[in-house]
Amino acid sequence: MAARAVAINRAGGGGPGLIAAAFVAAVILGPVAAVLWRAGGGGWPGPADWAALRFTLTQATLSALISVALAIPAARALARRRFAGRRILITALGAPFILPVIVAVLGLLAVFGRSGALNTVLYAAGLPTMQIYGLHGVVLAHVFFNLPLATRIILQGWQSIPAERFRLTASLGMNAGQVMRHLEWPMLRAVIPGALMVIFAICLSSFAVALTLGGGPSATTVELAIYQAFRFDFDLGRAAVLACIQLSIVTVAAILALRVAQSGGFGAGLDRSLRRFDAETPALRLLDAGVLLLVALFLLTPMAAIVMRGGAALLDLPGAVWRAAGISLAVAGASMALTLALALPMALAALKRPMIEAVGLLGIAASPLVIGVGLFVLINPWTNPMLLALPVTALVNAVMALPFALRVMTPQLIDINSEFGNLCDSLGMSPRDRLRLVVLPRLRRQLGFAAGLAAALSIGDLGVIALFADPEIATLPLQILRLMGAYRMADAAGAGLLLLVLSLSVFWLLDQGGRADSDA
Amino acid sequence: MALIGPSGAGKSTLLNVIAGFFPPVSGRVLWDGQDITNLPPAQRKCGILFQDNNLFPHFTAKRNVGLGIRPDLRLSAEDHQEVARALDRVGLTGLGGRKPAQLSGGQQVRVALARVLVQRKPLVLLDEPFAALGPALKAEMLDLVQALMTETGATLLMVSHDPLDAQRIAPETILVADGRASAPCDTKTLLATPPEALRRYLGT
Numbered sequence: 001m002a003a004r005a006v007a008i009n010r011a012g013g014g015g016p017g018l019i020a021a022a023f024v025a026a027v028i029l030g031p032v033a034a035v036l037w038r039a040g041g042g043g044w045p046g047p048a049d050w051a052a053l054r055f056t057l058t059q060a061t062l063s064a065l066i067s068v069a070l071a072i073p074a075a076r077a078l079a080r081r082r083f084a085g086r087r088i089l090i091t092a093l094g095a096p097f098i099l100p101v102i103v104a105v106l107g108l109l110a111v112f113g114r115s116g117a118l119n120t121v122l123y124a125a126g127l128p129t130m131q132i133y134g135l136h137g138v139v140l141a142h143v144f145f146n147l148p149l150a151t152r153i154i155l156q157g158w159q160s161i162p163a164e165r166f167r168l169t170a171s172l173g174m175n176a177g178q179v180m181r182h183l184e185w186p187m188l189r190a191v192i193p194g195a196l197m198v199i200f201a202i203c204l205s206s207f208a209v210a211l212t213l214g215g216g217p218s219a220t221t222v223e224l225a226i227y228q229a230f231r232f233d234f235d236l237g238r239a240a241v242l243a244c245i246q247l248s249i250v251t252v253a254a255i256l257a258l259r260v261a262q263s264g265g266f267g268a269g270l271d272r273s274l275r276r277f278d279a280e281t282p283a284l285r286l287l288d289a290g291v292l293l294l295v296a297l298f299l300l301t302p303m304a305a306i307v308m309r310g311g312a313a314l315l316d317l318p319g320a321v322w323r324a325a326g327i328s329l330a331v332a333g334a335s336m337a338l339t340l341a342l343a344l345p346m347a348l349a350a351l352k353r354p355m356i357e358a359v360g361l362l363g364i365a366a367s368p369l370v371i372g373v374g375l376f377v378l379i380n381p382w383t384n385p386m387l388l389a390l391p392v393t394a395l396v397n398a399v400m401a402l403p404f405a406l407r408v409m410t411p412q413l414i415d416i417n418s419e420f421g422n423l424c425d426s427l428g429m430s431p432r433d434r435l436r437l438v439v440l441p442r443l444r445r446q447l448g449f450a451a452g453l454a455a456a457l458s459i460g461d462l463g464v465i466a467l468f469a470d471p472e473i474a475t476l477p478l479q480i481l482r483l484m485g486a487y488r489m490a491d492a493a494g495a496g497l498l499l500l501v502l503s504l505s506v507f508w509l510l511d512q513g514g515r516a517d518s519d520a
Numbered sequence: 521m522a523l524i525g526p527s528g529a530g531k532s533t534l535l536n537v538i539a540g541f542f543p544p545v546s547g548r549v550l551w552d553g554q555d556i557t558n559l560p561p562a563q564r565k566c567g568i569l570f571q572d573n574n575l576f577p578h579f580t581a582k583r584n585v586g587l588g589i590r591p592d593l594r595l596s597a598e599d600h601q602e603v604a605r606a607l608d609r610v611g612l613t614g615l616g617g618r619k620p621a622q623l624s625g626g627q628q629v630r631v632a633l634a635r636v637l638v639q640r641k642p643l644v645l646l647d648e649p650f651a652a653l654g655p656a657l658k659a660e661m662l663d664l665v666q667a668l669m670t671e672t673g674a675t676l677l678m679v680s681h682d683p684l685d686a687q688r689i690a691p692e693t694i695l696v697a698d699g700r701a702s703a704p705c706d707t708k709t710l711l712a713t714p715p716e717a718l719r720r721y722l723g724t
Contacts, residue, residue, distance in 0.1 A: 419573045420573055420576065422541055422561075422570065423570065423573060423574065423576075424591075425541065425560065425561040425562060426539065426561045426567070426568050427562060427588065427591045428560075428561075428562025428563070428591050429562075429587075429591040429592070430591070430592065432592075433591055433592045433593075437576075437579075437587075437592075437593060438576065441578045
C-alpha cells in the first residue's frame with residue numbers, strides 16, 4: 001500500500017500545499033500572539049469574565065443535552081418508519097449547516113418572540129406569555145440548529161446496526177423494548193457521547209445567537225464578551241484574556257469531540273430503511289408519527305414565518321439592503337475562491353503529510369472573534385482596519401470553511417490516487433498533466449460541494465464583520481442586525497428572506513455545477 | 521510468456537516490480553543488460569494493463585488511447601490518425617467518441633489494448649485484465665492479444681490463475697508458488713508433467 005501513496009507525490013507536489021498550510025497556521029495563530037503581545041501578556045480574569053465563561057459552559061451543556069435528548073426519539077422514528085417524504089426530511093436535516101444564523105434567529109423571533117405566534121396564542125388563552133431573550137432563547141436557537149445535526153449523527157448509528165440483526169430479533173419475536181435493550185441501547189451508548197461533545201463544542205463559539213438573543217451580564221458568551229470588550233471599551237487587555245479563555249475551552253472541547261465522535265453526520269446512505277416488525281404496534285406508530293411531526297413543526301415553522309413575513313417586504317426593501325446583498329455576494333465569492341485555493345494544494349500535500357490536514361482542521365477550534373481582534377491589532381499600525389473589513393471577513397470565512405472543504409476533498413483524492421495513480425505513472429504524466437487531466441476532472445463534484453459550502457457559510461456569516469465594520473459598509477447579515485436594532489422588523493424579515501434565498505441558491509448552484517455532466 | 525500460480529504467491533508483485541511501481545526489496549531489474557531498477561515506470565520499455573481502472577471514465581475512447589502517445593493529450597493531426605488506426609485495428613471503428621461507460625466490458629478492454637498498441641513498447645504486461653470477462657469473451661481477447669503481439673513483435677508477460685489462458689497463447693510459462701518464481705518452461709510440457717507445487721495448485 002505504501003507504494004500507492006507514493007504515486008500522487010508526483011501530482012501537485014508538496015510545495016504549494018506547505019505554503020498554504022503555513023499561511024493558514026499564520027492566520028489562525030498569528031492574531032492570537034498579536035493579541036497577547038498587545039495586551040502585555042494580559043491579566044487575571046475578572047468577575048465578568050468568569051460569568052461569561054460560566055454562561056458559555058452552561059448554555060453549551062444545556063444545548064447539547066436537550067438537542068440529543070430530542071434527537072434520540074426523532075432518529076428512532078426515522079430509522080424504523082418508511083413514509084413518503086422521508087428522504088426529503090433527512091436531506092432537510094442537513095440544511096441548518098448552511099442556514100444563516102441571523103435568518104434562523106429572525107424566524108425564531110417570529111414564532112417565539114414577544115409578539116410572535118406562540119405568545120399570541122398564549123395571550124388569547126389567558127396564559128402567561130414567554131420571554132425569548134436570555135439563557136432559554138440562546139438554548140432554543142442552539143437546539144434549533146443542532147437538533148438536526150444530532151438526529152443525523154444518531155440516525156447514522158442506527159443504520160450502522162446490520163439489518164440481519166433486526167431480522168434475527170424479529171425471528172426471535174422480540175418486542176420493541178427488548179430490541180432497544182439488546183441492539184439499540186448498546187449502539188446509543190457508543191454514539192451519544194460523540195454527539196454531545198460535537199454539539200457542546202459548536203455551541204462554545206456561539207456569537208451571533210448570543211449577540212441577538214443573549215446579552216446583558218447574565219447571558220453573555222465569551223465570544224460576545226470579546227466583541228464587547230473590543231467594540232465598546234476598546235479594552236485590548238481584557239479582550240486578550242477572554243481570547244485565551246475562549247481558545248483553551250474550544251481547543252479542549254474540539255480535541256475531546258474528535259476523540260469521542262465517530263462521525264460528523266455527513267455520511268451518505270442515510271436514506272436506507274428497513275421493515276421493523278417489533279415496531280408495528282399502533283401505539284408505537286402514533287408515537288413516531290407524533291415525534292416526527294413535532295420536530296418538523298419546530299424546524300419548519302420559523303422558516304415558514306420568515307417566508308411569510310419577509311415575502312411581503314421583499315419587493316420594497318431599502319437600497320441599503322440590496323447594496324449589502326451585493327457586498328455579501330462579493331465577499332462570499334472571494335472567500336470561496338480562497339477556500340479552494342487553500343484546500344486543493346493542502347489536500348494534495350496531505351496525502352503524504354497528514355499533519356497538513358491537521359493544520360487545516362485548526363479552523364474548527366479557532367475563534368473568528370479572536371482572529372478578528374488579532375488582525376485588527378496587526379493592521380492598526382499600518383492602516384485603518386475598517387478599510388480592510390471586507391477582505392478580512394473573506395479571509396476569516398475562508399479559514400473557517402477550510403476544514404469542511406478538506407474533509408470533503410481528501411477521501412476522493414485518496415480514491416483517485418489508488419484507482420489511477422499507477423496508470424498515470426505508467427503513462428508518464430507530469431504533475432501538471434495529472435492535475436489538469438485527472439485530478440481536477442475527477443474531483444469536480446467535491447470541488448463544487450466544497451465551493452457551495454464555503455460560499456454559503458461566508459454569505460451567512462455574522463462574526464468578524466461586526467468587529468470591523470464602519471457605519472458606511474455592511475454585509476447582508478450585518479445589515480439585518482442593524483435593521484433589527486432599529487426595530488424595523490418587517491424590513492429585517494424581508495432582508496432575512498433575501499439572505500436565505502441567496503445562501504441556499506448559491507450553495508445549490510455551485511453544488512450542481514460540480515455534478516453537471518460528470519461521469520461516474 | 522505466462523505467470524501462473526495460486527493467489528498470494530507473488531505473481532502481481534513480480535509484474536509490479538518489473539513495471540516499476542514498487543522497488544524490489546533486494547535484487548535488480550535488468551533490460552537488455554541495463555540496470556533499470558531505479559527508473560520510473562514510464563521510462564521503462566513496457567506497457568501494462570491492470571486488473572481494472574485501465575481507462576479514465578471522463579475521457580472518450582480516443583483520448584484514452586491518445587494518452588499513450590502524449591500523456592499531456594496535446595495531439596497532432598498524425599497522432600489523431602494513429603489513434604484512429606489503433607482503434608480500427610482492435611475492432612472499434614467509429615466508437616472513438618464514446619466514453620467508457622457507453623462501452624461494453626469487452627470494448628473497454630479493446631480501448632486499453634489500442635493504447636498499448638500506440639505506446640509501441642517492446643514488452644507488454646497483463647495483470648489479469650480479463651478476469652471480469654466471461655469465458656468466450658476472454659478467449660476472444662486472448663486471441664486478439666496474441667495477434668497484436670505477433671504483428672508488433674512485442675514480448676508478452678501475462679499473469680493468470682488459469683492454466684488454460686497460458687495454454688492458449690503463451691508458449692512458455694513461469695510457475696510462481698511459495699514465494700519463488702521458477703525458470704520459464706515450455707507451457708505444454710509443464711502442464712503435462714506438473715511439478716509438486718503446480719499439482720497442489722491445480723488440485724490434480
